[in-house]
Amino acid sequence: MTKIAVVTGAAGGLGRAISAKLLADGMHVIGLDIDATGLTSMAQPGFSGPGFSYHVTDLTDAGAITAVFAQIAQDHGGVDALVNNAGTCFMSDFPEIPAQELDRQMSINFSGAFHCCQAAIKLMEGRVGVRKIVNISSNGAYNFDVFDPPHYRASKAALDTLTKDLARRYAREKIAVNSLAPAMTETPLFNVLTADVLARAIAAMPHGHAMQPSEVAAWVGFLISPAGDICSGNVIILNQGRDVR
Helix, strand or coil, X not given: CCCEEEEECCCCHHHHXXXXXXXXXXXXXXXXXXXXXXXXXXXXXXXXXXXXXXXXXXXXXXXHHHHHHHHHHHHHCCCCEEEECCCCCCCCCCCCCCHXXXXXXXXXXHHHHHHHHHHHHHHHCCCCCCEEEEXXXXXXXXXXXXXXXXXXXXXXHHHHHHHHHHHHHCHHHCEEXXXXXECCEXXXXXXXXXXXXXXXXXXXXXXXCCECHHHXXXXXXXXXXXXXXXXXXXXXXXXXXXXXX
């Protein structure tokens, strides 16, 4: 039976790489994103073929998340894996962060993932094997030498706390939950940085270059594969060894 994986933020740079990896691993991938044009382009034979389907979804809308997972249940019968990849970084700095920006940052990076976990875990019941949730966090939740603003850090730290809670809560139900916390990865989020900030951040990477989405996607694939069955409740930091103390 083909396993079903849901990837949020699927139309972004990292989401595309994750989707491509899971498709290559033989899963049916359901992409969720607000970017209809991006999702449509992924559904072309050159990218995915019949193993990819999608739903245009506002992941800041809890009702929309409930509705889309109800449709997934109807179409596919359940879910074997969820990758909470959708996220962004707003660059207003403390103490001048508008209340609306704080709320939106938390909504995109944390609340959407929270509601997706709620919906997906219900659809994992009765599925064969160890079911998987992989949350895409950030090295910025732990490295305070880098440029990340505090509301972004807080949103990712909250996501990692959710990871640990769900891992403990659902261990006996064989649902494994982990976070990946990448450092500088070459995605469209680079566009929110000024050229000098970006150059300094990349220069701080031990290998002298940013990581690639395919490298992070390989870790997602590993955690979702049978090799990841015994790993749960971990925040795995990917940063080329930059912050070893």
